[in-house]
Structures are given as C-alpha cells and as structure tokens.
Amino acid sequence: MQGSIAMTILIFLGAAIIMVPLGKKLGLSSVIGYILGGILIGPFCLQLTGRDAEDIMHASELGVIMLLFLVGLELEPQKLWQIRKRILGLGLSQMLLSIVGIFMVFYIAGFGLKTSFIISLCFAMSSTAIVLQTLKEKNLFRTVSGESSFSILLFQDIAVIPILALLPFLSKSKRALEQADHEKILLQYLPEWLQPFTVIFAVLALILLGRYIFTPFLRFVSRSGLNELLTAASLFLVIGVSELMISVDLSPALGAFIAGVMLANSEFRHELESAIDPFKGLLLAVFFVSVGATINFDIIVSKPFFIFSAAFIVLAVKAVVLFGIGKYYKMNNEQSFFLAFALSQVGEFAFVLVNFAASLYLIDYQANSELMAIVAITMCISPLLLIFKEKVLDKRFIKQKNEENIELGIIKQRKVIIVGFGFFGSTVGRLLKANGIRSTVLDNDPDRVALLRSNGFNVYYGDATKPALLRSAGIEEAELLVLCLDDPEKNKFLVDYVKENYPDVKIFVRAKNRLDAYDFLNKNVNHIYRETLGTAVDMAVDILQENGMRKYTARRMGKRFMLIDKAMTKRLAKEKDKDMITFTLRESLEREAELLALDSISFEENHWSGDEDDDDK
Amino acid sequence: MKKTLVLFAHPYFEHSTTNVRLLECYDDLDNVTFRDLYEDYPDFHIQPFRERKRIVEYERIIFHFPIIWFGLPPLLKLWIDEVFDMRWVSENGINILSGKDALIITSVGGREANYTKEGKYETEVEELLSGLKVSLKVNNIDLKKIHIIYNADNLNHEQLDVLSDELSQTLKIK
Numbered sequence: 001m002q003g004s005i006a007m008t009i010l011i012f013l014g015a016a017i018i019m020v021p022l023g024k025k026l027g028l029s030s031v032i033g034y035i036l037g038g039i040l041i042g043p044f045c046l047q048l049t050g051r052d053a054e055d056i057m058h059a060s061e062l063g064v065i066m067l068l069f070l071v072g073l074e075l076e077p078q079k080l081w082q083i084r085k086r087i088l089g090l091g092l093s094q095m096l097l098s099i100v101g102i103f104m105v106f107y108i109a110g111f112g113l114k115t116s117f118i119i120s121l122c123f124a125m126s127s128t129a130i131v132l133q134t135l136k137e138k139n140l141f142r143t144v145s146g147e148s149s150f151s152i153l154l155f156q157d158i159a160v161i162p163i164l165a166l167l168p169f170l171s172k173s174k175r176a177l178e179q180a181d182h183e184k185i186l187l188q189y190l191p192e193w194l195q196p197f198t199v200i201f202a203v204l205a206l207i208l209l210g211r212y213i214f215t216p217f218l219r220f221v222s223r224s225g226l227n228e229l230l231t232a233a234s235l236f237l238v239i240g241v242s243e244l245m246i247s248v249d250l251s252p253a254l255g256a257f258i259a260g261v262m263l264a265n266s267e268f269r270h271e272l273e274s275a276i277d278p279f280k281g282l283l284l285a286v287f288f289v290s291v292g293a294t295i296n297f298d299i300i301v302s303k304p305f306f307i308f309s310a311a312f313i314v315l316a317v318k319a320v321v322l323f324g325i326g327k328y329y330k331m332n333n334e335q336s337f338f339l340a341f342a343l344s345q346v347g348e349f350a351f352v353l354v355n356f357a358a359s360l361y362l363i364d365y366q367a368n369s370e371l372m373a374i375v376a377i378t379m380c381i382s383p384l385l386l387i388f389k390e391k392v393l394d395k396r397f398i399k400q401k402n403e404e405n406i407e408l409g410i411i412k413q414r415k416v417i418i419v420g421f422g423f424f425g426s427t428v429g430r431l432l433k434a435n436g437i438r439s440t441v442l443d444n445d446p447d448r449v450a451l452l453r454s455n456g457f458n459v460y461y462g463d464a465t466k467p468a469l470l471r472s473a474g475i476e477e478a479e480l481l482v483l484c485l486d487d488p489e490k491n492k493f494l495v496d497y498v499k500e501n502y503p504d505v506k507i508f509v510r511a512k513n514r515l516d517a518y519d520f521l522n523k524n525v526n527h528i529y530r531e532t533l534g535t536a537v538d539m540a541v542d543i544l545q546e547n548g549m550r551k552y553t554a555r556r557m558g559k560r561f562m563l564i565d566k567a568m569t570k571r572l573a574k575e576k577d578k579d580m581i582t583f584t585l586r587e588s589l590e591r592e593a594e595l596l597a598l599d600s601i602s603f604e605e606n607h608w609s610g611d612e613d614d615d616d617k
Numbered sequence: 618m619k620k621t622l623v624l625f626a627h628p629y630f631e632h633s634t635t636n637v638r639l640l641e642c643y644d645d646l647d648n649v650t651f652r653d654l655y656e657d658y659p660d661f662h663i664q665p666f667r668e669r670k671r672i673v674e675y676e677r678i679i680f681h682f683p684i685i686w687f688g689l690p691p692l693l694k695l696w697i698d699e700v701f702d703m704r705w706v707s708e709n710g711i712n713i714l715s716g717k718d719a720l721i722i723t724s725v726g727g728r729e730a731n732y733t734k735e736g737k738y739e740t741e742v743e744e745l746l747s748g749l750k751v752s753l754k755v756n757n758i759d760l761k762k763i764h765i766i767y768n769a770d771n772l773n774h775e776q777l778d779v780l781s782d783e784l785s786q787t788l789k790i791k
Contacts, residue, residue, distance in 0.1 A: 556662065559660065559662040560662075563662075563664075
C-alpha cells in the first residue's frame with residue numbers, strides 16, 4: 001500500500017490505539033502492545049506499511065531523544081556527579097562482561113572473529129526506551145534497582161560514541177572511511193589534531209549553553225506570556241541540540257540528555273516537561289510500532305532454530321551478567337532479578353549500530369536481517385520476563401519498604417505541591433522548609449520565580465491551571481496539594497480538576513472569605529483557610545486584652561470564636577447551597593446577620609459544641 | 618472487655634522508645650477507644666462539653682502517660698481541670714463518673730531503686746500521682762491498679778517484650 005506520510009502515520013497510530021489497551025487488559029506493558037501493533041500492520045500480517053517502517057523508525061528516534069531529554073531534566077547536575085562512581089562501576093562492568101560473554105557465544109557458533117566482536121558490541125546495549133518507559137510506568141525511578149538500571153543505561157548511551165567511532169577502523173574498505181567522513185559541517189572548521197576531542201568540546205559547549213544561554217532565552221520567551229511560544233521554544237531547544245550533536249557526529253540522545261541535565265535546575269523544568277511529554281509519548285509509540293513492523297519474519301521462518309536460540313542465549317548471557325553485578329553491588333535478590341530481566345534485551349541502538357556496520361561491509365545483508373530479528377525478539381521477550389518476575393518471583397521476596405525518612409524520625413516526607421507563591425503561599429512554604437519538609441512550588445510570575453530561585457527556593461515557572469504542568473510537577477504521586485493562588489476562581493478550577501482526576505490527593509486551599517469557604521465546603525474540601533478569619537480573630541483577642549481581659553481568657557475566647565465560626569460556616573453551607581451558585585451582596589449580608597444572631601445565643605459552649613470529630617477543623 | 622477509654626498523653630512522643638511499643642497492647646482489644654490527647658488538642662484548647670458528653674459512655678478509663686519532672690504531663694492535668702466538675706462532688710450533685718473504674722499506666726526514666734524512701738529521690742512514684750489518685754477517689758472511681766514502667770529510656774527488645782506481656786496482663790484485670 002503506497003500512502004502519503006499522513007496515511008502512514010494514521011496506520012501507525014491506529015495500531016497503537018487498538019493494541020495497547022488490549023495489551024493492558026492482558027497485563028502487558030504498553031511497550032509490548034506497541035510492538036504487537038507493529039507486527040500486526042507489518043509486511044507479514046496486514047502489509048500496511050510497505051517499506052516505510054524503517055524510515056519512520058529513523059524519524060521516530062526523535063522520541064528516544066526526547067525521552068533522554070526528559071530523563072536529563074529529572075537529574076540535577078550535582079546528583080549526576082554524586083552517582084558518577086555508580087555509572088562507571090555498574091556501566092563499565094556490564095558492558096565489558098556482556099561483550100565478553102556474547103563474543104564467546106557467537107565465536108563458538110562459527111562467526112568470524114571480527115563479526116563476533118562487532119555483534120557483541122552492538123548486543124551489549126540495552127533498550128533505553130523500553131527500560132525507561134517501564135521505570136516510569138511502575139514508578140521505580142527512586143528505587144535502588146531503578147537508579148542502577150538508569151546508571152547502566154546512561155553509561156551505554158555514552159559508550160555508543162566511541163563504538164561508532166571505532167567501527168570504521170575495523171572496516172578496511174575505502175568506502176567505509178569515506179562513509180565515516182560524511183557531513184561534518186562544523187568539524188571541518190576545526191584543525192585536524194583537535195577532531196578526536198570533539199566529544200569533550202561538544203559536552204563543554206552544551207554545558208556553557210545550558211548555563212548561560214538556555215535559561216535566559218526561556219525567560220525571555222516566558223515574559224511574552226504566550227504558552228504556545230514556550231512549547232515552541234522547548235521543541236526548538238531539544239531538536240536544535242540533537243541536530244547540533246548530529247552535525248558533529250555525536251549521539252543526539254546524549255546531547256539531549258546533557259541539555260536536560262543543564263536545565264534540571266532551572267525554573268522551567270516542569271514547564272518544559274509538560275511541553276515535551278506529549279510529543280515524546282507519541283514519537284516513542286511510533287518508534288515501538290516501527291520496531292514491530294521491521295521484524296523480518298521470512299528470516300525467522302527460514303532459520304527459526306538459530307534465530308530463537310540466539311535470542312535466548314543473548315538474553316541469558318546478559319541476564320546472568322546483570323544478576324551477578326547486582327549481587328556484587330550488594331543488592332537483594334528482588335533488585336538483582338529486576339536488573340537482570342529489565343536490561344537483558346538488546347536495545348534500539350543495536351539497530352543503528354548494526355545498520356551502520358552493514359553499510360561499512362562489516363556484516364553481510366543476510367546476517368544483518370538475522371541480527372535485526374534477534375534484537376526485535378529480545379525486545380519482545382524482556383517485558384514478558386518482568387511480568388513473570390512480578391507474578392511469580394515477587395511472592396517469594398519479602399517486600400522491604402524503604403520509606404524516605406528524613407532525620408526527624410517519625411515525620412514522613414509526603415510529596416507536597418504548592419501552587420502560588422505570593423505573600424500567602426510563601427509563608428506556608430517557608431514554615432514547611434524551616435522544618436525540613438520539601439515541596440514543589442509552582443508560580444506564574446517569571447520575575448518572582450527568578451528572585452525566589454536566587455534565594456535558594458525550589459520554585460518552578462508555569463501556569464498551574466494547565467493540567468499538563470500539574471502532571472509534570474508530579475500530581476500523580478503527590479499526597480498534598482496546597483492551593484494559595486490569589487484568584488479564588490483559579491483555586492476553584494484546580495479543586496474541581498484535581499478532585500475529579502486525582503481523588504486521593506488531599507487539598508489544602510486558601511479562601512478569601514466566607515463566601516469562598518461555602519463554595520469549597522460544597523466541593524467537599526475539608527482543609528479551608530480563610531484569610532479573613534485568623535488574623536482578624538488575633539486582632540480582636542488583642543483588643544480584648546487591651547480592654548483588661550486576662551490574656552489567657554482572651555486567647556481562649558478567640559479560639560472558641562474560631563471554632564464556632566467554622567462550625568457555623570459548615571452548617572450554613574450545607575443548609576443554603578442546595579441550588580445557589582453565587583450570592584448577591586444582600587444575601588451575604590443576610591448570612592452575616594444570621595451569624596451574628598447565632599453568636600449572641602450560642603457562645604455558651606453546650607449550645608454549639610457538636611460531637612463531630614472534626615469540629616475543630 | 619468493659620467499654621474502655623484510653624487517655625494517652627505524651628508531650629514528646631516522637632522521642633519515645635518504650636511507649637511506642639507498649640501502645641501496641643491496645644491494638645487487638647475490642648471495645649477500646651484510644652485517644653492521643655496531644656494530637657487531639659495540640660493548642661491546649663480543650664472542649665469540656667464535648668469531653669463530658671463522651672466520657673459518660675465508658676465504664677473504664679485508662680490514664681496512660683510518662684512522668685516528666687515528677688508530675689503529670691500538663692495537657693493531661695489541664696484535661697482533668699477542664700472536664701472534671703466540682704459540682705459533681707457537692708452534696709446533691711449527680712456524678713457522671715461515679716461507679717466507673719480506672720487504671721493508671723505510667724513510665725519513668727529513673728531506675729526503680731531511685732524511687733524508694735532510701736533512694737535518690739526519696740519518693741515513690743505513687744506519691745507523685747497523689748493528686749490524680751485523690752481526684753479519682755472523690756469522684757467515686759475505683760482505681761484498679763497503678764502499673765509502673767521503670768528505666769523507660771533504655772530498655773532493649775527483650776525487656777520490652779517482657780513489659781509488653783506484663784501490661785497485657787494488667788489490661789485483663791476485671
């Protein structure tokens with residue numbers, strides 16, 4: 001079927017939309033769903049893709065690039081520096097041991113020395129896309145196994161660069177060297193003796209760009225106040241960086257990752273995340289579908305025994321190596337098994353490397369297709385291994401809860417998001433911070449954000465009324481949402497949105513006055529903080545004291561008044577708001593009068609003290 | 618099990634090693650309401666009317682607290698001051714507490730030897746509780762037992778196991 005590019009995209013998306021929910025129903029991860037969708041539309045099933053699949057795969061590698069950019073955003077430079085030893089230790093040992101193991105297997109199987117070596121280089125890689133997708137879906141980034149997996153993947157991404165540089169030297173053909181010489185636009189300006197150091201130059205350039213160019217650039221764009229411009233700027237950054245890396249012949253994924261790390265500290269982190277995330281999701285989906293679509297079933301059918309046994313042996317070798325590393329680094333069985341099963345597949349870089357090697361005449365066409373089939377099969381099997389681990393093995397491991405306890409012992413750090421960091425929100429945030437409770441803060445005033453950040457606050461720029469921003473700030477894992485926006489309508493909008501989509505999140509909300517409080521009460525929010533109550537009561541208490549009342553008594557009267565007022569507000573909200581949307585000024589005055597009347601008869605405690613457990617909320 | 622109200626008061630519960638463990642004894646008892654006063658009234662604003670309405674329901678009250686500087690935790694003392702009413706013990710008053718019974722479970726940091734006439738403090742723990750004892754007596758509450766845990770700041774797991782069992786026995790008193 002020869003279709004336009006739009007038609008092809010339509011087919012790919014259709015396959016994904018149909019297969020993923022089906023896969024989810026069967027308890028499979030989204031990755032398998034996508035790959036199955038790919039197989040379905042591929043040349044061996046419905047034949048909807050023609051020869052487009054590989055081109056599309058190249059196009060959708062942008063998805064992998066965006067994925068790494070997002071991963072970079074999650075990692076602050078200091079944190080990256082902290083785990084450098086682990087990246088080196090875990091990553092290097094995984095690479096070397098896997099290369100040795102796989103080399104032995106293929107060499108014994110009768111492949112040539114050089115070919116076996118190249119295959120082992122390609123097959124030592126794991127799939128960044130699959131593993132990170134899994135970690136994200138299962139929310140494992142902050143666990144031992146998650147961080148170790150990530151360290152290994154990161155090392156592999158860095159290792160791609162020297163491997164790409166090494167392959168042309170292995171090839172003796174002239175064409176190969178010319179091939180390796182293609183399109184080095186920027187490189188040609190460098191003197192020859194400097195060219196080997198391009199990696200270091202590129203990384204340094206990116207770090208400087210990140211430090212001094214990206215953030216001011218984004219600040220400049222955000223001042224325009226147009227959200228779509230910031231989305232455009234985010235895409236511009238990511239694609240720009242990857243193009244820059246390609247032009248100097250380096251891994252665009254690594255470039256995107258470094259750019260992400262450089263921006264992880266900036267106030268635009270969550271805004272960037274929410275802008276890039278949908279593109280990444282789509283492109284990755286297309287990428288996995290194209291993996292499925294490129295599996296060459298003819299090859300598999302002609303040599304099924306060889307292909308499948310090779311795939312299984314590669315998986316086994318890598319899993320054993322990973323399990324051993326896990327054990328060596330003192331992980332428990334559960335973590336080591338996770339590592340072994342999650343990272344044992346061969347990654348998408350193998351597609352790139354194998355194709356590159358084939359273009360250098362290092363591998364013949366037949367072997368190329370066989371290797372591709374093996375890679376695709378390992379990609380399909382490894383998610384199944386993880387399911388096996390979850391359903392069968394996990395029952396044998398005693399779950400160890402490692403809750404993040406901070407040094408206050410009994411206090412558990414819950415994930416807190418504060419929205420709005422003006423005079424009100426910042427008071428809340430400061431008191432929390434003084435007691436060691438970390439929170440994620442969102443505010444949409446770029447100048448204020450810049451000022452607060454320069455004073456060491458963890459504040460991010462963005463319009464919190466956009467669901468995407470809340471999502472990237474982590475509303476899904478959040479336990480407490482603190483709404484301190486100045487505009488009650490925005491607070492109400494957020495309450496509605498969060499109540500509907502994330503019913504488990506506890507909401508604490510700032511209310512201007514009693515009328516707001518009625519609204520929030522009718523939205524079933526339990527934690528409402530009226531600006532016009534506490535401070536006014538404090539004032540009245542001081543005035544009572546000035547009038548000669550004993551201070552302790554005055555304070556108790558104030559406290560009692562607060563309790564009565566809150567109880568009354570609750571009662572009135574329930575009584576009155578059957579079908580009323582807003583109050584006219586007169587109605588609110590009537591309510592005030594009602595309250596005053598109630599006060600005069602009910603200041604005796606036994607008239608008002610309900611027996612509800614929450615009447616002091 | 619009688620319908621029981623546990624009034625637990627501990628101003629520094631986050632640093633407790635012993636009471637944290639002992640509270641587990643209440644976990645599998647039925648008919649027990651456990652109240653952590655310092656959680657209920659962090660601002661010391663006790664609501665006596667609400668407390669009185671509740672207390673009527675119970676047949677037994679357990680006072681569970683550490684002794685700090687030889688006295689009751691201030692919030693427990695305030696709770697008693699606010700909730701108990703002198704009118705109940707006057708000539709023709711009706712006393713809502715009359716006929717209930719009580720247990721006192723208390724922990725002290727010092728060793729048992731210190732709390733003797735010859736010891737370091739020359740005072741027994743029971744003397745320190747005399748105010749509470751008298752309050753219970755005049756309200757016609759039958760104090761079944763005073764259960765004391767000594768040396769509460771440095772007990773190891775084995776010792777805590779033993780003390781836990783002892784407390785569970787005390788809670789079974791009819």
